[in-house]
Amino acid sequence: MTTLTLGKAINEGLRRAMEEDPKVLVMGEDVGKLGGVFRVTDGLQKDFGEDRVIDTPLAESGIIGTAIGLALRGYRPVCEIQFDGFVFPAADQIITQLAKMPLRSLGAVKLPVVVRIPCGGGIGAVEHHSESPEAYFTHTAGLRVMACSNPADAYTMIQDAIRCDDPIIFFEPKRRYWDKAEVDLTAPGLPLDRARTVRHGDDVTLLAYGPMVKTCLAAATAAEGEGRNIEVIDLRSLNPLDMGVITESVQRTGRCVVVHEAPVFSGFGAELAARISERCFYHLEAPVLRVGGFSTPYPPSRLEDHYLPDLDRVLDAVDRAFAY
Amino acid sequence: MTTLTLGKAINEGLRRAMEEDPKVLVMGEDVGKLGGVFRVTDGLQKDFGEDRVIDTPLAESGIIGTAIGLALRGYRPVCEIQFDGFVFPAADQIITQLAKMPLRSLGAVKLPVVVRIPCGGGIGAVEHHSESPEAYFTHTAGLRVMACSNPADAYTMIQDAIRCDDPIIFFEPKRRYWDKAEVDLTAPGLPLDRARTVRHGDDVTLLAYGPMVKTCLAAATAAEGEGRNIEVIDLRSLNPLDMGVITESVQRTGRCVVVHEAPVFSGFGAELAARISERCFYHLEAPVLRVGGFSTPYPPSRLEDHYLPDLDRVLDAVDRAFAY
Amino acid sequence: MTAEAPRGADAPPELIQLLTPEGERVEHPDYDIELTTEEVRSLYRDLVLVRRIDLEAVALQRQGELGLWASLLGQEAAQIGSGRALTDADMAFPTYREHGVAWCRGVDPVKLLGLFRGVNHGGWDPYEHNFHLYTIVIGSQALHAVGYAMGVQRDGADAATIVYFGDGATSQGDVNESFIWASVFNAPVVFFCQNNQWAISEPLEKQTRIPLYKRASGFGFPGIRVDGNDVFACLAVTRKALADARNGQGPTMIEAFTYRMGAHTTSDDPTRYRVADELEAWKLKDPIERVKAYLFKNQLADQEFFDKVDAEADALGKDVRRRCLELPDPGPEALFDHVYGAPHALVDEEREQYFAYLAGFEAGAER
Amino acid sequence: MTAEAPRGADAPPELIQLLTPEGERVEHPDYDIELTTEEVRSLYRDLVLVRRIDLEAVALQRQGELGLWASLLGQEAAQIGSGRALTDADMAFPTYREHGVAWCRGVDPVKLLGLFRGVNHGGWDPYEHNFHLYTIVIGSQALHAVGYAMGVQRDGADAATIVYFGDGATSQGDVNESFIWASVFNAPVVFFCQNNQWAISEPLEKQTRIPLYKRASGFGFPGIRVDGNDVFACLAVTRKALADARNGQGPTMIEAFTYRMGAHTTSDDPTRYRVADELEAWKLKDPIERVKAYLFKNQLADQEFFDKVDAEADALGKDVRRRCLELPDPGPEALFDHVYGAPHALVDEEREQYFAYLAGFEAGAER
Ligand SMILES: Cc1ncc(C[n+]2csc(CCOP(=O)(O)OP(=O)(O)O)c2C)c(N)n1
Ligand SMILES: Cc1ncc(C[n+]2csc(CCOP(=O)(O)OP(=O)(O)O)c2C)c(N)n1
Ligand SMILES: [Mg+2]
């Protein structure tokens, strides 16, 4: 067991993947000498060279487009989008090409491209640096979407993502990059499409992913005092969903609150709520409630504490779920 | 009253708007001499000149980006995206600029830009010509999203959209362009954020927009024979939603089926289902069911009848709703 | 071979030409080429055959057998010239109109029809003939090609990559970004722009105010304009650019100056936006006629040869037609197959539900 | 004024320079400029004041009063020279680093701090001083500027548009598309690229293999490289380009060859990727020192003048600091205001719910 921050755990995972398979490349803006603005690729260019850790021109469409080309040639590129808000120039390459080319080729083409996106708010940043764009990708058939929440998962999930032959959007909770935990560098992780119940409880199910898992765990701990026994599920995979774990839990607890940072309206929580409402119709004692961002652009940092779901807003939703 | 196709109704609406306000511009690929690949802008360049009906270079980001600049200078550009699948190169300009600049300026800047998108399938087209990308935009705070379904609405809605000071994504159901109906060229339409109950019924509510409204009406007619009284609501505005009309109906009928062409997973129907499940929790006799595309890229045209919701799939969902 | 000056009087001076519209060979200091009689006859045959395939496809569309067709009429020389310059190891990234290049690569023409018939979105194996899938989103393949070329570079392989796009595509951000990547990484790639003067209804002036080949210089690599209706010149220029790419000289942009003789696609009506005179003027520069004239004048082929090629073309057309009609319609399982490589719970679930629905539906119908 | 040859020996030959790093005036056949003593003194004052504002902002960030700051250190001449070339009617589209241009436009420096302090995303009225909002998404403003210029063109107004971006931005599709639009529509726009040699940690070679100003020629309009640390040259070159734009001559691209003397932003640590020598070499080309030397050598200003400007700078710095600390924090209503212009049911509902929540929360806290 080694103590690692989440950022360093991904760095270690990338390193393992690169050692394991010479076809694995890392590419993006400032990923080389600088090691990325969050240092997630720190030291990789020094050890694997400029041909495998590529500082690219400043253009996200170019990054994903050339990564597709490299994948067509047999490489396994791991692209970094510097911040969540800068993925949109690459939207076309991701949505019309990366996601759809395997089907277009009737399976002749595999595109094992991983798009790493540091996401979410809470670090006091300026505009475009705190977005949670997962819903744009969960709705895009052909992509897998993953979100890690802790160092141990981050370490195995990034490696599993790289090993997978499908294109994957890989969200990293940027404000948790500095969170530390013990990581077993030899143990395999859960399969990449599995959810994990990170806290057991029978009264209500909290569904979260990425940065909100920690928030939900804190809420669950706080609620213990009030005698409420909260179950927390870390989804890990947003597309596909691990519906087995989710429905088992909600059918048992009868109540569910979904938490994410992205705006609630038409956000990924809507899919969770809709799906659970259908699957657990006879079990629900209250509607599935959603806690998330407002239907407004992410605010300036002095307002982000209002915008971001926190322990209180999660517990408020739990209370409301119990009020039914 | 005049008989117009849906396409011609939009053409007339554009013409009126251009006559009314010299600041209104039309721009896009092939919108000038050709009048657009669907002829929706037919004749406008001839009558209003090349300065107001602009054939642009072939680049969607450029179209939206320069439209923003024109709007900053006081113009009211109406941009055509030639087909739904080609909106993604413009995603960044729409999501990070068009949607967010008014807030960024604390209201000093208004961006009355309308982005017209012929959408949906059913015309036997090749890849990227049959997409339903509405969920990418309903989730983007700062945008309004509208979808017209019939000639009369199309005529007033396009004018109202142009008059509105907010940026609007305006979906046009391409396979209904040739549908004809009587249009009163003088009567005002419903306010742009209102839904319309297009068929009254008390047994179940069908929610639809754009091309699926006609499909739902056909389903409702067919179900009449079986003694089922189906209410059909045409949402017209997807963001914001007219929740008053929706909840009144579902609370009355106790059953709801949402229908759209886009993939169900993380699609706009999820928001409808989640929101209704919450607002109508005690009234629902069955979960809100969703009928839509599969979680696969839009298929080749010989398969689109399998992919697209049709009368039978809608009625199947209605049956399932009654089975609860 | 004569050393006469080009007679295509209205051809822009910077145009590289080795064969005039009248079938006269002209020399060029940088791009001369030696072709055996067999080679010229073979090029002629290619030109005729791909035009015939194209004609058949248009007819198939008119008869409702294809949903759409994007004709290459007029662009045969650009495609056969550049396509024949490729080695087996080279990789080509087409748009949706490169039926002639596909032919050179050895792709069965019937495979091209699938997309237009609506039975698949492409569906050939790009690795089989090193011919990538057709790409409909304008310009996006340019980045794929450059990335692929960067891979070739990393592999140390003796191969080049060629990417095709139109005049309209040069306005897309992706194409310009691909120029930057290619230049910065010195990627072994050739940008082959078929300037057919039109992007649907928009004339070239809506995309640029200077000749397109000059774009390359702004990115730091050579741009060349070649007579796109001259198969010799297209072959020579592309061969050189590919060799440069393989030899570590980096990218080249080739602008093949040509003309879209037909409609944009079978859905298009060009009479709405262009005058008939233009077409007439370009007919005089037909890419096939000039090779025929050259062969004839120089007595490199006789009527028997031309007749044989025509007969072969007719047989090919018939064969393409027959096999097009035989293309199987996909079943609903094709909706769900190949969306992902690894098992995917959501797609599996939807497949299962839909097949259950279909089964119930049939059961119901039987009652 | 002397006619000496430029002494910046390592300056690339194509660089337009009117004032050497040593403070010697040089003439240029195309871009000479007459400046009164008052004008030169005023430019000097601008340079010193904006450097001081920048310094204060860096200090404010270090002390936790700003979340971030993007320093203009080293780029003062490029910004003041170009900024002073603008007329009131001209419109400027900045990136996030054009504090010097903002100063020229008359924007209160404290207004610039809001974004970096996190109290708003910009928040000045772009029409008040014809200075658009800061844009963080690299390159996207280039299209806005061209669109705006197309509007100016339609209005028949006597005005030009200038857009700023960095060397890194030249790789973005949007910037290249903006070149195409500007060229095709002959828009009255000036592209002002501050090539400060770095895009965060990436040196210029990652964006281009030829000088950036040459990019323009590929799109059919002139590109010029100017010594970005020479305020006279920046003024002269920009003035000419703006005049050309106003006179219907269309776009120009100006590459101001300069250097980012500080970190990319206060979050950045440039020691990880660049050597100290480079900075030292550029210090010798400091944009302020050379104007000071010129004024001094030519006895156009004395120590008293320099002291006065320094004192004014200090006072300005203090004032900026004081008013920065007074910037009010937004209340939660600011989350919901201005998202839409017209009433919007969803935002209204969420506002209401959130205020009810806050109220309940406070009520609860009171218990
Ligand atoms: C991104 C995108 N936008 C729009 C279209 C619609 N479209 C298809 S072909 C075409 C014109 C292409 O012109 P050009 O690049 O010159 O190629 P050509 O068809 O002339 O060979 C357009 C606008 C598209 N396919 N992709
Ligand atoms: C679309 C986009 N991608 C990435 C970033 C992150 N980023 C901010 S500044 C910067 C470098 C910009 O370099 P340059 O254009 O040279 O401007 P400079 O900062 O040197 O003035 C990057 C990559 C961004 N802001 N926008
Ligand atoms: Mg063309």
Ligand SMILES: [Mg+2]
């Ligand atoms: Mg820079």
